[in-house]
Amino acid sequence: MARSKPATLKDVAALANVSRATAARALNSYGYVGDETAQKVQAAAGKLGYRGNRLAQALRSGQLPIVGCILGDIQNPFFARIAHDIEVLARECGYNLVIGSSEEELGQEVSLLASLRSLSIRGFIVAPTSADNNAHLQGLIAENVPLILIDRVAEGVDCDSVVVDNEGGAHKAVEYLIAMGHRRIGLLQDDMRIFTSRERMTGYRTALGAAGIAPDERMIAVSQSTVEHAVDATIRLFSQKTPPTALFTVDSLMTQGALLAFRSMGISIPHNVSLIGFDDFNLATFTDPQITVVSQPVSEIGRAAARLLFDRLSGKTDAPQKLRFETKLIVRGSVSRRG
Amino acid sequence: MARSKPATLKDVAALANVSRATAARALNSYGYVGDETAQKVQAAAGKLGYRGNRLAQALRSGQLPIVGCILGDIQNPFFARIAHDIEVLARECGYNLVIGSSEEELGQEVSLLASLRSLSIRGFIVAPTSADNNAHLQGLIAENVPLILIDRVAEGVDCDSVVVDNEGGAHKAVEYLIAMGHRRIGLLQDDMRIFTSRERMTGYRTALGAAGIAPDERMIAVSQSTVEHAVDATIRLFSQKTPPTALFTVDSLMTQGALLAFRSMGISIPHNVSLIGFDDFNLATFTDPQITVVSQPVSEIGRAAARLLFDRLSGKTDAPQKLRFETKLIVRGSVSRRG
DNA sequence: AATGCGTGTGAGATCGATCTCACATGGCCT
DNA sequence: AGGCCATGTGAGATCGATCTCACACGCATT
Known part of the structure; x- marks a missing residue:
């Protein structure tokens, strides 16, 4: 048949x-x-089960009803949530979603973008790996392809974006640690190419500065954003003669890594060390004590980005909108008063 | 310019x-x-930056170098991992990946598939929502479109598939609970339309049967696979006059729900109740005690499925391969000896 | 001289859907 | 009767890449 x-x-x-x-x-x-x-x-048409060839339609119209989404890593629950929300809205608008992982490699991001562009894809949502190096994104703008940046912005790329108040969130976290009597506050951070990493670092520095605490490079560890790398980095940080008394981690995978490292080193939270992580995550309320975090409105980001994109696709040509959501310090039990 | x-x-x-x-x-x-x-x-070509229009090429050749992937929900870490692995292999083979969530709705799955088919997409990897209702999948087979089923198989759909030994895993878990002296063993399970749910249920029943324990419907709760629904279902289950002394949950979101429910009810693990979950998850080793689980080789599934798909795409026409990976009981601390 | 083959190139068809244009009708008005 | 509009339909062009076919040239063979 x-x-x-x-x-x-x-x-x-x-x-x-x-x-x-x-x-x-x-x-x-x-x-x-x-x-x-x-x-x-x-x-x-009914009898033949005619469906129409979207490829042919797309060739004719020059536009394929697919949106492209390039994220760091779908395995990160933060991005997974965003991807999910985008897909839901896309489906409602009759679009499909192509997903690519940049794996936080600029080269990967560039080639993925090129490959998707040759499909005449109509619009992109990208979490750019690099804050500086972005000729490929500027190229999209120049050719009027709708582009929405999420989680991170990129210099010289003038388009809609959806980010959160990273600096403010980090500032609040560190400020809180200082208020609780900590002076040697560690920072476990991501690659500095990444926009969020920079901003969160800035918040960390300004909070220290405001309290008159001199920055100390020995308090800062850099690691890739995976649990494994974060474990190593934490161990390095806390193997010093005078280790930090508190740690601020810039994303949830790193927070998990820190937790594992502390356990393996026999360091107990919050007695031996205090901890605040950026980005709330499922695990945070299951540990004992529960982890204090800076939360961001994850459920808003993907939806907001998708809405911006579909506005553009339906012809809106306003000035680019730069959305920035608030972050919130959620105090749980991983920080103790000191001294 | x-x-x-x-x-x-x-x-x-x-x-x-x-x-x-x-x-x-x-x-x-x-x-x-x-x-x-x-x-x-x-x-x-160099001077013009010629790239070729993949759409036109696809129209001509009848095939678009994109693979479609329809999963339950990318937010489930199990599917996120699989999606990630598929995307990596696809990229290596010069393909892109379109992802759609069925949200465990058959209708959604059918319409998503139709929409992707009209794109002349070359192959599909699907985690079918329903074990029975699958004319749409049979349609693919009939028209010789490569299809790989993952996590679940579907009756009457003769194609490659990658699943795990659900029945065996569930059996091992329940057998272990019985060996630890439990007789009233609860089951928190997913919708019965879903293949894995059926198989895990079967393992549960056979283990009880082998021990001569009569099945008791009051020990079984059905819920959707979300943390929130699982919380409610667990509370219902454990609000009975004679509640279970142990619980087996069929996936990691439900295990999380059960943990939250137990906490809110003041039920302590493993003293008041023992717990085993199907599917290992990041949280399992962060709780105190750590959670005993049946683990499946998540990192194999996506890769295996992608390999099968690309074999088909490059022309292999053997009999369908039915891969089934082993599951393993990982004993941690959430089960106590009873009686 | 006639045939053949190896090499190189272009005209045009094709994939499927859509859109412009031209061409039919028929009715209505002046 | 002549003209005009509203309605309905089809032939053919178009999107961009690819592939078949035909053709042309030069050199070698009979």
């Missing part, structure tokens, strides 16, 4: 005894079509 | 003073082309 090839408009037209043009008119309801003819065409 | 339209083959041909046919030959290196001509064409 299997039709080896899906039915084409030509098949429908033939079955209905009309021309392709008429069939198209009947199916897409535009122009003049006789009632009776329209009926015939509809019937024929 | 922005070229508003990307360069086409015609542009390249014009600049190189040759016909489109010759330009195509030079760029794709087939047929006869003069050395000098080839050079000219390459140069022209």
Whole structure:
């Protein structure tokens, strides 16, 4: 029973005894079509299970109803949530979603983008790996391809973006640690190419500065954003003669790494060390004590980005919107008063 | 400087003073082309930044180098991991990945599949929502579109699949609980339409049967696979006059829900209740005590599925392969001896 | 001289849907 | 009767890449 090839408009037209043009008119309801003819065409289409070839339509119109989404890593629950929300909205708008992981490699991001562009994809949502190096993104803007940046912005790329108040969040966290009597506050951070990493670092520095605490490079560890790397970095940080008394981690994977490292080193929270992580995560309330975090409105980000994108796709041409959501310090039990 | 339209083959041909046919030959290196001509064409293509329109190529060849992936929910870390692994392999093979969430709704799955099919997508990896209702999948097979089922198989759909030993895993878990002296063993399970849910339920039943324990419907709670629903279901289950002394949960989101429910009810693990979850998850080793789980080789599943798919895409036509990975009981501290 | 082959190139068809244009009707008005 | 509009339909062009076919040239063979 299997039709080896899906039915084409030509098949429908033939079955209905009309021309392709008429069939198209009947199916897409535009122009003049006789009632009776329209009926015939509809019937024929139904009988053949005609679906239309989106590829051909896309070639003709120059636009494929697919949006591209390039994120750091779908395994990070933060990005997974965002991807999910984007997909839901895309589906509602009749679009599909192509997802690519940059793995935080600029080269990967560039080639992925090139590959998706050659598909005539209509719009992109990107979490750029690099804050500086972004000719490829500027290229999109120059050719008027809708682009929304999320989680991070990129210098010289003038387009819609959705980020959170990283600096403020980090500032609040460190400020809180200082208020609790900590002076040697460690920072476990991500690669400095990454926008969020920079901003969170800035918040850390300004909070220290405001309290008159001199920055100390020995308090800062850099690691890739994976649990494993974070474990190593934490161990290094806390193997010093005078280790930090508190630690601020810049994302949830790193927070997990820190937790594992502390356990393996026999360091107990909050007695031996205090901990605040950026980005709330499922695990944070399951540990004992629960982890104090800076939370960001994850459920808003993807939806906001998708909405911005679909506004652009439907022709909006306002000045780029730069959304920035607030972050919130959620105090739980991982910070203790000191001295 | 922005070229508003990307360069086409015609542009390249014009600049190189040759016909489109010759330009195509030079760029794709087939047929006869003069050395000098080839050079000219390459140069022209370089100067124009010619990329080729994958849409047009796809229309011509009938095949778009994109694979479609329909999963339950990317937010579930299990699926996120799989999606990630598939994307990596796809990229290596020059494919992109379209992701859709079925949200465990058959209707959603069907319409998503239809929408992707009209893109002439070359192959699909699907975690089918329903074990029975799968005319849409049979349709793919009938039209020879490569399809790989993961995590779940579907009746009457004869194609490659990658699943784990759900029944065996569940059996081992429940057997262990019985060996530890438990007789009233609760089951927190997913919708019965779902293949894994059925198999895990079967393992639960056979283990009880082998120990001569009569099945008791009051020990079984059904919930959707979200943390919130699982909380409610657990509370219901443990609000009975004679609640279970142990609980087996069929996936990691439900295990999390159970943990939250127990906490809110003041039920302590493993003293008041023992717990085993199916699917290992990041949280499991962070709780106190750590959670005993049945683990599945998550990192294998996506890769295996992708490999099977690309084998099919490169023309392999063997009999369908049905891969089934082993599951393993990882004993931690959430089960106590009873009686 | 006639045939053949190896090499190189271009014209045009094709994939499927859509859109413009031209061409039919028929009815209505002046 | 002549003209005009509203309605309905089809032929053909278009999107961009690729592939088949035909053709042309030069050199070698009979």
